[in-house]
Amino acid sequence: MRRMSAADIVITPEDRPGVRSGEPPHAPKPPKQPKQPRATAQAAAPRGRGRRRAQRYRLDLSPVQKFAAIGVAVTALFVGGASLWQSGVLQRAWRDTGDSVLHLTALAGFRTTEITVAGRRRIPTDQIVSALGARHGDPILGLDIAAARDRLEALPGIRAAVIERRLPGSLHLVIVEREPVALWQYEGVYTLVDRDGKVIPGSIEGFEDLPLVVGEGAGARADELLTMLSSEPDLAARVKAATRVGNRRWNLTLDDIRTGLEVRLPEIEPEVAWTRLAELERSKGLASRPLAMIDMRVPDRLVLRPGRDLPQSAERPPQASSPLPPAPGLGKED
Known part of the structure; x- marks a missing residue:
């Protein structure tokens, strides 16, 4: 560089940095290329790394899809728990823990x-x-x-x-x-029954004086019978046996279990007939007469059979093992 004066400064080609000798003195300088911005994911993504990840993996599910997903999870949990329960693992663990605690107590x-x-x-x-x-x-x-x-x-x-x-x-x-209220004889076997008709197992010793009910279904209806009889206690004290006929109605035996008076009650409203018999006994002494049978099955009529002969259907020899004689009338008359 040559200095001409204090006001003029001339820069020769040799003085420019990066210019080798032999180049044209006024070679045009290549234009600078503008810097291209780097297209990166960071520039396109919103600020915040955690937010980028949340937005990148977020699933937009409909309510139906959410409900289905919850159902699948609950089903898997239930099936897994049921499998454990059926395998016996939970039961054994619970039992072992309980047994240990009880042993300590x-x-x-x-x-x-x-x-x-x-x-x-x-x-x-x-x-x-x-x-x-x-x-x-x-x-x-x-x-x-x-x-x-x-x-x-x-x-x-x-x-x-x-x-x-x-x-x-x-x-x-x-x-x-259970308190025995009656003896039930069925097919030659005597058992005690309570007011619910429940059979009381064991010996009947000491209860031989209880009212005797005979026939199929008689034990279950003993309470019903005794309730009816209790409405007329004086006449009820004379009843020694009651036979269930066809599991529909009652025949009563008064005074003696083998040769007593037989009273045939109707199927419908037997309590009315029983009250009527008690009134006839009080007014006319009907049940104290030498009669073998009083039939009260027809409401407006009495059928009387004189004498105290035992009906042929009741002639049955006592069983050797039975502590009581068999009851009369097992329902052949309907």
Whole structure:
């Protein structure tokens, strides 16, 4: 670079940086290419990396699709739980845990050391203990009171039962036995029945003086019969047997079980006929006359049979094993 004066500055080609000798002195400088912006995902995406990811993977589901997805998840959970339950894994784990806890309570003193029973008269003790399902030394908290009560009340001779757990080690039972109200004779066999018609197992010894009901269905209708008879107590005291005829109506035997007076009651409204008989007895002494039979099956008429001869249908020899003679009239007259 040559200096001409203080006002003029001339730059020669040699003085320009990057120019080699031999180049034309005034070679045009190639135009600069404008910088192209880098098209990247970062420039196109909204700010925030977390927001980009959320928008990138967001699923727009309709309500029906959402409901279907929830249903699939619940079904999978239910099927998995059912499979575990059927495999027995959950039951065994629960039982083992419960058994361990009950064992600890027994070690702490909560075990059965005493069983007392109130109200027992006829039911064998071994039946009660077996139905209770508890033994001495068992964890007293492990007894299912409701299930034990159901087992006791399922015994034929027990009407109701109450179980008290008296901690730490006593079980107290209060039972109500079925009260026999009649003897039921059917096919030559005598059994005791209560007011519900339930058969009470065991011996009939000591109950031979109870009213005797005879025939098919007579045991189940004993309460109905006794309720009717109780409306006229004086005449009811003379009834020794009642035979169920065709499981439809009653024949009563008064005074003597073999040679007594037979009274045939109607199928419909037998209580009306019974009240009428009591009134005739009070006014005319009808049932005290030497009659063999009074037929009251027709409402406005009485059919009388004189004498005290036993009807031929009732002639049956007593069985050797029977403590009572067979009842008369097993329903051949309809």
